[in-house]
Amino acid sequence: MAVDITLSVNGVPYPLTVDPHASLLHTVRGDVGLTGSKEGCDDSECGACMMLVDGRPVNSCSYLAVQADGSDVTTVEGLSDGETLAPLQEAFLTRGGVQCGFCTPGMLVSATALLDRSPDPSEDEIRTAVSGNLCRCTGYDGIVKAIAAVAAERAAQG
Amino acid sequence: MSTATSMTTSASSRTYVEARDVATAVAAMSAGARPIAGGTDLVVGARHGKAPLPAALVGIHRIPGLGDVAPTDGGGLRIGALVTHATLMADPTVLASYPGLADASAIVGSHATRANGTLGGNVMNSSPAMDTGAPLLCHGGVAVLVGPVGERRVALADLWTGPGRSTAAPDELLVAVELDALPAGGASGSSYVRLQYRRQMEIAIVGAGAVVTLGADGTVTGAKVAITALAPVIHRVAESEAALVGTDGGFEAAKAAGAAAAAAARPISDVRGSADYRRAMAAVITRRAVLTAVRRARGESVPVPASDTTFGS
Numbered sequence: 001m002a003v004d005i006t007l008s009v010n011g012v013p014y015p016l017t018v019d020p021h022a023s024l025l026h027t028v029r030g031d032v033g034l035t036g037s038k039e040g041c042d043d044s045e046c047g048a049c050m051m052l053v054d055g056r057p058v059n060s061c062s063y064l065a066v067q068a069d070g071s072d073v074t075t076v077e078g079l080s081d082g083e084t085l086a087p088l089q090e091a092f093l094t095r096g097g098v099q100c101g102f103c104t105p106g107m108l109v110s111a112t113a114l115l116d117r118s119p120d121p122s123e124d125e126i127r128t129a130v131s132g133n134l135c136r137c138t139g140y141d142g143i144v145k146a147i148a149a150v151a152a153e154r155a156a157q158g
Numbered sequence: 159m160s161t162a163t164s165m166t167t168s169a170s171s172r173t174y175v176e177a178r179d180v181a182t183a184v185a186a187m188s189a190g191a192r193p194i195a196g197g198t199d200l201v202v203g204a205r206h207g208k209a210p211l212p213a214a215l216v217g218i219h220r221i222p223g224l225g226d227v228a229p230t231d232g233g234g235l236r237i238g239a240l241v242t243h244a245t246l247m248a249d250p251t252v253l254a255s256y257p258g259l260a261d262a263s264a265i266v267g268s269h270a271t272r273a274n275g276t277l278g279g280n281v282m283n284s285s286p287a288m289d290t291g292a293p294l295l296c297h298g299g300v301a302v303l304v305g306p307v308g309e310r311r312v313a314l315a316d317l318w319t320g321p322g323r324s325t326a327a328p329d330e331l332l333v334a335v336e337l338d339a340l341p342a343g344g345a346s347g348s349s350y351v352r353l354q355y356r357r358q359m360e361i362a363i364v365g366a367g368a369v370v371t372l373g374a375d376g377t378v379t380g381a382k383v384a385i386t387a388l389a390p391v392i393h394r395v396a397e398s399e400a401a402l403v404g405t406d407g408g409f410e411a412a413k414a415a416g417a418a419a420a421a422a423a424r425p426i427s428d429v430r431g432s433a434d435y436r437r438a439m440a441a442v443i444t445r446r447a448v449l450t451a452v453r454r455a456r457g458e459s460v461p462v463p464a465s466d467t468t469f470g471s
Contacts, residue, residue, distance in 0.1 A: 132268025
């Protein structure tokens with residue numbers, strides 16, 4: 001029996017009717033129409049589907065859309081200010097944190113969650129935070145440096 | 159065509175309700191619904207093909223009052239079933255008094271798993287490899303279950319009966335886990351250490367938890383040891399505990415406790431390790447857990463999670 005829910009995605013409320021077993025990922029990609037979040041493994045190993053739900057990092061492939069009813073969902077599309085990229089996005093570009101780009105939306109969301117809870121993370125904390133996000137291109141080094149650079153910039157700005 | 163029809167029928171038979179109180183959740187469970195909180199076992203298990211998602215689900219993730227960590231009247235700790243691993247690993251009381259539980263919570267899955275996976279789900283999943291199980295057992299963990307006829311309390315040692323099996327009825331909802339007060343009669347320390355091939359996104363190949371109490375002269379006056387992924391259920395090892403009490407808690411005593419744990423282990427062989435390897439590592443990992451608990455009891459600082467820092471000990 002389909003269930004009526006409202007998802008607030010990147011600040012925009014979407015009234016939706018979903019199957020109780022529909023994943024948050026499929027609902028956001030298919031019903032809301034935001035395809036930045038990716039489906040990789042579909043079982044919480046790769047992190048390509050990472051979203052924030054009320055600020056918490058969530059593997060949206062393995063989270064039911066019905067459970068996010070009334071929640072604030074943030075996807076990679078919600079990180080930038082219109083066409084102006086977020087500092088993390090700029091840093092990923094300039095530091096070689098992007099190659100094929102498939103993992104990038106999930107990486108950026110995990111990095112956002114990390115800096116929200118730990119503004120000045122050690123390299124160890126950064127590597128721990130993105131360990132649930134698999135990247136088969138970059139070797140992670142550019143990604144880790146990009147996140148560290150944004151944290152350092154923020155610290156310098158006070 | 160018949161496949162399409164059956165899929166449609168199946169989809170239309172799916173139901174979901176969100177409970178805002180325990181009574182509503184228990185009523186739904188009595189009618190056949192399965193509870194879901196973080197979904198990190200139930201949904202991921204379905205994705206893996208372990209078991210299909212139940213047709214009837216009741217969301218318990220927003221029930222007020224089940225997400226608190228609070229002291230009990232007896233000086234122990236009550237952990238609500240909806241408390242996440244992320245909360246446990248950062249909770250000041252847990253870090254100060256139950257660091258073994260923080261060790262375990264900090265190495266569950268990834269940061270997303272820890273942010274959503276709950277202690278209640280972890281306990282009721284009844285996995286013999288669950289990281290929080292050994293510390294909970296060592297601290298006298300008791301499950302508080304609420305069913306249609308009321309509340310009952312079950313020691314975790316009596317709750318778990320095998321992989322994925324427990325003595326809880328299908329219509330009983332776990333609302334909290336309660337831990338004993340720290341042992342009296344000296345300074346105590348605790349730890350959880352696992353054998354892991356990587357530091358994150360890992361399941362224990364072998365694990366051990368320990369709580370050690372030291373008297374004023376440094377003698378071990380009390381010890382609790384439990385082993386993980388070494389039997390159908392996580393369980394305490396009385397022989398390891400006996401090997402520690404009355405000693406100085408040094409290397410030889412910890413080694414004896416480890417040997418006793420290996421002797422008590424009944425491991426399986428699977429893709430993550432052979433039974434012989436697990437038995438051999440039971441001695442090493444239990445020794446490391448005991449030595450870490452002793453160091454903490456002595457007031458030394460051992461970073462959480464201990465598993466990352468105990469190599470070579």
